[in-house]
Amino acid sequence: MPVYKAPARDTRFVLNEVLKLEQYAHLPTFANAGPEMVDTIVEECGKFASEVLAPLNQSGDQQGCVRNPDGSVTTPDGFKEAFAKYRESGWGTLASPEEWGGQGLPHVLGFVVEEFVATANHAFGMYPGLTNGAVSAILAKASPELQQKYLPKMVTNEWLGTMNLTEPHCGTDLGLIRTRAVPNADGSYAITGTKIFISAGEHDLTENIIHLVLAKTPGAPESSKGISLFIVPKVMVNDDGSLGARNAVSCGSLEHKMGIHGNATCVMNYDGATGFIVGEENKGLAAMFIMMNAARLGVGIQGLAQAEVAYQNAVKYAQERRQGRALTGPAEPQEKADTLFVHPDVRRMLMDAKAFTEAMRAFYLWGGLLVDLSHKAATEEDRALADDMISLLTPVLKGYGTDKGFDTCVNMQQVFGGHGYIEEWGMSQFVRDARIAQIYEGANGVQAMDLVGRKLALNGGRAVQAFFAEVDAACTAAKADPALASLAAGVEKANGELKAATMWFMANGMTNPNNVGAGAHHYMHIMGIVALGFMWLKMGTAASAALAAGAEDKAFYEAKLTTARYYGERFTPDAGALRRKIETGSNSVMALPVEAFATA
């Protein structure tokens, strides 16, 4: 069975030594977020993830979920008990507001929990996974009555939340949705329609499930400007908080998927179900975007998660499996063969994974910190700066993080040779599970369009200019450190390619927006390469400082510097190739008529 151990040392390093959470102790929610709290979370949540959740990952995949004849759904063996422990331990409530029963810690610490849980068991993590986002949307937009009724039990995970957008004929293009919401006399609405791909739409983990549902009221404008958002509880909630009658919403069937078998992906039927509007009519999309942005960051974390566990298992296999001899002569002549570890091509794949996962961890934790600072920083200017940055980087975290995360899983599976293809070893599951993260919460092509079509131009390009400047400053500073000079040169060059691609879009997008669309995905990847390079500069600088200060854990910091150098050598060159592709524009991309795509 595959193994998983939470990356405690690495997480501590990023939080305490790179991001230095202590420096924010004066800000709301940060007072208790110092090294001691980090230690506690890393140790305890790490233990919970590897001891309770990881052992259910493979069995959950093999067993899957079952829809019973009455429409109820049974989750895989052990999920219910594991969830009860998760709830009792309060892992889902770390960053929720204290006034609603949460622990009032910064989001960046909540993100650590998301990583550990998703890495140990992706399918399990999806049950509570959307609830915090639903809470944020309700907090921001719902009436005080609705907040009072739903938040306390959602915050404590007594009830879980879901997100209902997709319908059979529409996913990305929400303007097309057909689910109707007809006002009732009492101010509620009757919701009728079919939603598909609803993660955790039905299950046996909680007594109630709170669905957040997009629907159209009578006479609403066509297009996405006519969408409203509703709370539709699975079981009606009485005014005293007790549960009432069953609402007219049910799971019609479960999807048969490539992976995440342990999660119930439901077709949800709304048959005049009672719903309560969140905010105003026709303004539902804005509320849903609060939830969606949280979800996208969570998916970026999932991109790291499967890569991390696949990497850990590949490292173990490469140490145990003996096959062939080192090119430089037998490393262990007393054995019949050397381990896979001696082979440079195996080591290349492991180093790629190491360089990606460690930087991706720093990247999402920085993202979590930015979420906190966008709300809690001391000045309006600092809050705006943080908000700019996380808005810009959300599609990169999601899109680049999951693309690279998937590729990393595939490479780690490759380390196993034929055994990687056999389900028993677990590597296939990591690949199959990781694949969904490139697709859901906005397929990565949609993320790329969000980045180039919306985020680049935000406030006159303020965010991306700030990003360029931060990266350049880090490059300039790092060049003085011989251990980081080559990385700094590589990242600076990649940042230059990113700037050039941005300029090219500005010069060529107005005349033909397809020139931007045809380069969007590559652009997102260049920004990912630069962002992770920026993380390596930050981590490398912290490692150099620790070594200079005579840190005890010398090998740890030296490995950081070597991996940083590897990143500069092996990741940054792609930025130039991607820019060259972007600059060929959209002509040959769009030139052919539909008929030309038939091969027969």
Place this chain on the structure above:
Amino acid sequence: MPVYKAPARDTRFVLNEVLKLEQYAHLPTFANAGPEMVDTIVEECGKFASEVLAPLNQSGDQQGCVRNPDGSVTTPDGFKEAFAKYRESGWGTLASPEEWGGQGLPHVLGFVVEEFVATANHAFGMYPGLTNGAVSAILAKASPELQQKYLPKMVTNEWLGTMNLTEPHCGTDLGLIRTRAVPNADGSYAITGTKIFISAGEHDLTENIIHLVLAKTPGAPESSKGISLFIVPKVMVNDDGSLGARNAVSCGSLEHKMGIHGNATCVMNYDGATGFIVGEENKGLAAMFIMMNAARLGVGIQGLAQAEVAYQNAVKYAQERRQGRALTGPAEPQEKADTLFVHPDVRRMLMDAKAFTEAMRAFYLWGGLLVDLSHKAATEEDRALADDMISLLTPVLKGYGTDKGFDTCVNMQQVFGGHGYIEEWGMSQFVRDARIAQIYEGANGVQAMDLVGRKLALNGGRAVQAFFAEVDAACTAAKADPALASLAAGVEKANGELKAATMWFMANGMTNPNNVGAGAHHYMHIMGIVALGFMWLKMGTAASAALAAGAEDKAFYEAKLTTARYYGERFTPDAGALRRKIETGSNSVMALPVEAFATA
């Protein structure tokens, strides 16, 4: 259900207009390989593949194979009947020698059948898939008696062949095998041991299965110099050709795999089974390599196959699914949304697939032609030239072809958004099935080492120099054609990167062979990029000529020129980035101690 239509027009184009098979009509086996024969094969085999095999692909995946309590294996519903038709139609015997009951046509035409069959149903194609390779090994190395006994029924696919190399503790490193072969008094051997991952090791398609098995005789040298090859029939064959007693070989279990569920991947137990040596003791690996080279070319074709069918289905979906609007304004204002086809990022993925699959088809067909010419060309020099080239290119066809083939499947799945993740649509299966091709018959890292460690240096680098020269000549010629000038420039540049990387290996490999190992995989990819670029030059030249000659099918040739240009713009830039990575050497790849790979 997914669709498949054999790429008849494209195959005809490559065989008749690009490779111009007619020009070889004076050579043995080629006399009947003109456009008429091509038409017949393309039409009839295409029909068979799409009408008989494709409909069994998804059901075969869902149903899988069953090992019965007596050790027999039942293939999915319909496979047995489909195989009977395959055999009756003689699809497996096209390129087999007439003296043994084959049709005596060139291998390049047999390769067409391999493509169509693998594309329609990868798992099915694996049953007969290794038989022709086994036939080649037996033809080359076995005694006349063994040939007489086994070849007639293998050539006609009355019996099928398998390849038994891997054991639980050894895959790539065959020197470690433990299966023993003890001489019997009658000249046969008693074979004892366990082989794993044996494709089609047991099934119900034929009365007999002929296993080719690697084993060690008593006192044989350790290492791969002590390996012998044996024929081990499932059922003993009497001297009159009738079947005798059951041999002591059986299927111990079936593997649970990520994909190719329709194929029985067996653990095979040899319990003193009777085997017959092929060639001399301790010289088994050379004989097995004849089989393995054929198998590797077949796997390269599989790399194209799943990409092709995934592409065909993505094209269909992109035409039918309506979502969002063109960036340049509604393409079909009367509809509520435009099709996916209008979106540049979707089109980018489809163009990537089109540019890859069409060039990969030309590449493997050129490879098939080289196999023929290596045996049948008129002069010793021509045969040596062809042999050089196919030896050099086999790892590239296998390694680059399957890497890009898998990536293409993943991208085509992405076109489907959420539906791509649902098994019902079939895209997941294409991805899962394609994945094995990167792993089996020598994982792609092994292909890369074969390329840089063995093939580059062959005859003092004669092959790779010839390749460079052929590509350069094609670039020079194409530059004069305005429609191909930008492609020619891109390929020439990529070829320059390939030459530079080759020089870098020569300069830095002697002092430290890890410098070559750490760049091998990237090198294989550069050569793949150049090879497919070379194919686009050849195809583009043929298309230009056809247009200049006033060909009727103008749209077809114009699409070739547009796709050729796309290839130059979007594929060739990666060569430079890969070269830059190679030239960073092995230092940071190999620097870290094993302990540094732990994250916890």
